[in-house]
Amino acid sequence: MDKAAVRQAVWDALEDRGIARFPFPPHDRIPNFAGAEEARDRLTGTPEWESAGTVKANPDAPQLPVRRAGLRAGKTVYVAQPRLRDPDPFLRLDPAEIDDVDAATTVSGITEYGVPTAPEDLPHVDLVVSGSVAVTTDGARIGKGEGYSDLEWAVLRELDAVDDDTTVATTVHELQVVDETPSPVEDAAALPEPDRHDVPLDPIVTPERTVRTGHTAARPAGVDWDTLDPERLAEIPVLAERAPDAGG
Numbered sequence: 462m463d464k465a466a467v468r469q470a471v472w473d474a475l476e477d478r479g480i481a482r483f484p485f486p487p488h489d490r491i492p493n494f495a496g497a498e499e500a501r502d503r504l505t506g507t508p509e510w511e512s513a514g515t516v517k518a519n520p521d522a523p524q525l526p527v528r529r530a531g532l533r534a535g536k537t538v539y540v541a542q543p544r545l546r547d548p549d550p551f552l553r554l555d556p557a558e559i560d561d562v563d564a565a566t567t568v569s570g571i572t573e574y575g576v577p578t579a580p581e582d583l584p585h586v587d588l589v590v591s592g593s594v595a596v597t598t599d600g601a602r603i604g605k606g607e608g609y610s611d612l613e614w615a616v617l618r619e620l621d622a623v624d625d626d627t628t629v630a631t632t633v634h635e636l637q638v639v640d641e642t643p644s645p646v647e648d649a650a651a652l653p654e655p656d657r658h659d660v661p662l663d664p665i666v667t668p669e670r671t672v673r674t675g676h677t678a679a680r681p682a683g684v685d686w687d688t689l690d691p692e693r694l695a696e697i698p699v700l701a702e703r704a705p706d707a708g709g
Contacts, residue, residue, distance in 0.1 A: 462651040474645035491521035491592030496668030500632035501526035509628040513587035521592040528566040548698040549577035597640040600661035600676030615684040
């Protein structure tokens with residue numbers, strides 16, 4: 462079984478069982494799910510959340526409650542611009558500068574209220590909240606397949622804005638925990654192994670529980686330049702400018 466098959470099984474199950482929430486369909490995206498607010502409440506009750514001053518969060522619908530909770534708690538929230546397409550690829554949401562948290566944390570509002578920020582200008586990030594399609598209880602994560610979440614980590618790791626002390630969390634529905642019942646994946650033993658660029662998760666938070674993964678996988682120490690072809694580099698200015706041979 463490969464990652465694409467796992468994604469398809471999860472997307473189908475969320476839709477077929479009426480768990481998926483707007484935007485529809487859940488396929489080909491980080492799927493929104495019933496219980497996202499309850500998962501947020503569990504996340505905000507963790508010590509990692511309470512101690513974090515700076516949060517990097519994904520812009521997808523299921524983590525909207527998390528972004529709002531962060532700003533309301535006085536945390537600075539950073540969100541990556543879609544596909545890292547801007548030379549200043551992160552948008553800073555500063556609670557001291559925002560008068561409408563609900564508007565500022567929507568997909569369109571992040572662009573309107575967020576301040577474009579270069580990777581070098583990010584402070585140390587205490588907590589990363591990643592969107593996921595599927596996860597396992599030992600910390601493996603499968604995204605929607607484009608690889609941007611892992612690239613964002615790699616870029617920030619090159620600059621020491623994230624490190625081994627940065628907590629990486631996700632909020633998901635129980636169906637997205639694919640190595641345990643009620644997993645939509647029939648053979649959990651056939652789940653794919655993580656790739657070397659995958660960033661392992663610390664807590665996995667569902668509406669029902671917080672899973673402490675206790676992962677032992679190494680986090681990527683930076684950008685794996687050998688895996689990036691010239692076309693990919695050309696599409697992402699922050700990588701093109703920093704590639705080892707960028708100066709010729």
